[in-house]
Amino acid sequence: MTVTPPASPAQGNPRLLRICCAVCFCCFFGAYMRIPVFPLHAASLGADTVRVGMLNALFLLMAGSLCVPAGMLSDRVGRRLPIMAGILVLGCSSLGLSFSSSVAHLAAVCVLSGIGTAVFAPPLMSYVADITPPARLGSAFGWYTTCLYGGMTIGPAAGGLLGRTLGFRPVFLISGLLIVALFGVVLFFLPPSRPHGTTAPQPAGAALLSTLCxxxxxxxxxxxLGSCIGYGLFITFMPLYARSLGLDSGHIGLVFAVQALSNALSRIPFGRLGDRLGDRSVLVVTGLVGFSLSLAILAGAKSLGLLLLGAAAFGVTLGVAFTALVALTADAAPREQRGLALGLYNSCLYLGMMLSSALMGLVIRRHGYGTAFYLCGGITLAVALLFFCLYRRPPAAAPEAAAWEASP
Structure with missing residues (x-):
């Protein structure tokens, strides 16, 4: 007598996609409530600009280094268990921040937060890819990343306003309780998944070698990886940059909200456009060139108005480029290696931001914020050129992909 393993959730299931999007939104809303107030809380405990950068780099190092093992684990045990474990760890890290009283405590919490993010994010992205027909990956990830950046939109705004009215520590407490509550949502509403049904997964070494080829x-x-250096500069140092221009935490939250809102609103239409074009690489190049120009705008900003203009351009162009990149990444990987591929995607995202946090603090201390933004703009422009020269379009879509596209 044979035992049939649990089936993967069916492709094209809109209910499961909505649940994934809701979990993503709430988790990143809670996590990003901390963004406007964490650097200010660290500064109140004695951390200077370089130490703030290193704290963020520590979080990003942990997240970036563990995303690949987490993705590979989800290829073997399914997506739901790592998602739930990551939610618990990430929520506990926010609760830990509410009790922190030294820079050493902040460092420990950053390690915990990095672990939670790494264990949570790649499996949830892989779950979305598992339930989505190949020809609709752009649209699905458009919705998913819109919810992600929607959380990033409202989270910093809410965190900045709450930080101004309640103080820093209550923001961390609210963030932690919200994230931990998502554990029950995943437990009761997302079915377990087996990403490749009854097929045995490849050995880890063979899967990694195949992916790297x-x-x-x-x-x-x-x-x-290269474009996330500019993204990491914005996320890590924008609160301190805005503070140096005389803005308060409420204004800082507004800058983050404008960036994330414009980012979120660009993702669904450009995700659908990528599906229709068939060649998402065009959107990657266009988005990265615009992204480099937005960094130049931010470099020259001397007022709240210019910061908001630069943040809006930053968000739109980032949304165009990154939505296309994640769809290309998921499409390039075989189904049984999708967790690994999206783990590598998240690793590159976090490691690029880590490099920015670690290095740009030194650039800012020696040459100022403007130089750092111009430098990152130049790096992003070089990345766009390299992508244009090196990327090769895949063969035409298989008949079954075309059939998915034609289906209602």
Whole structure:
């Protein structure tokens, strides 16, 4: 007598996609409530600009280094268990921040937060890819990342306003309680998944070697890594940059909200456009060139109005480029290696931001914020050129993909 393993959730299930999007929104809303107040809380405990950068780099190092093992684990045990474990760890890290009283405590919490993010994010992205027909990956990830950046939109705004009215520690407490509550949502509403049904997974070494020989995947990952240096500069140092211009935490939250809102609103239409074009690489190049120009706007900003203009351009162009990149990454990987591929995607995202946090603090201390933004703009422009030269379009879509596209 044979035992049939649990089936993967069916592709094209809109209810499961909505649940994934809701979990993503709430988790990143809670996590990003901390963004406007964490650097200010660290400064109140004695951390200077370089230490703030290193604290963020520590979080990003942990997240980036563990995303690949987490993705590979989800290829073997399914997506739901790592998602729930990551939610608990990430929520506990926010609760830990509410009790922190030294820079050493902040460092320990950053490690915990990095672990939670790494264990949570790649499996949830892989779950979305598992339930989505190949020809609709752009649209699905458009919705998913819109919810992600929607959380990033409202989270910093709410965190900044709550920080101004309640203080820093209550923000961390509210963040932690909200994230932990998502554990029950995943437990009761997301069914377990087996990403490749009854097929045995490849050995870890063979899967990694196969992935690293995938040219299209490597070009996408390298482009993400390079462009995340500019993204990391904004996330890590914008609160301190805005404070140096005389803005308060409420204004800082507004800058983050404008960036994330414009980012979120660009993702669904450009995700659908990528599905219709068939060549998402055009959107990657266009988005990265615009992204480099937005960094130049931010470099020259001397007022709240210019910061908001630069943040809006930053958000739109980031949304165009990154939505196309994540769809290309998921499409380039075989189904049984999708967790690994999206783990590598998240690793590149976090490691690129880590490099920015670690290095740009030194650039800012020596040459100022403007120089750092111009430098990151130049790096992003070089990445766009390299992607244009190195990326090769895949063969035409298979008949079954075309059939999915034609289906209602």
């Amino acid at each position: 995938n040219r299209r995947l490597l070009v996408c990952l390298g482009s993400l």
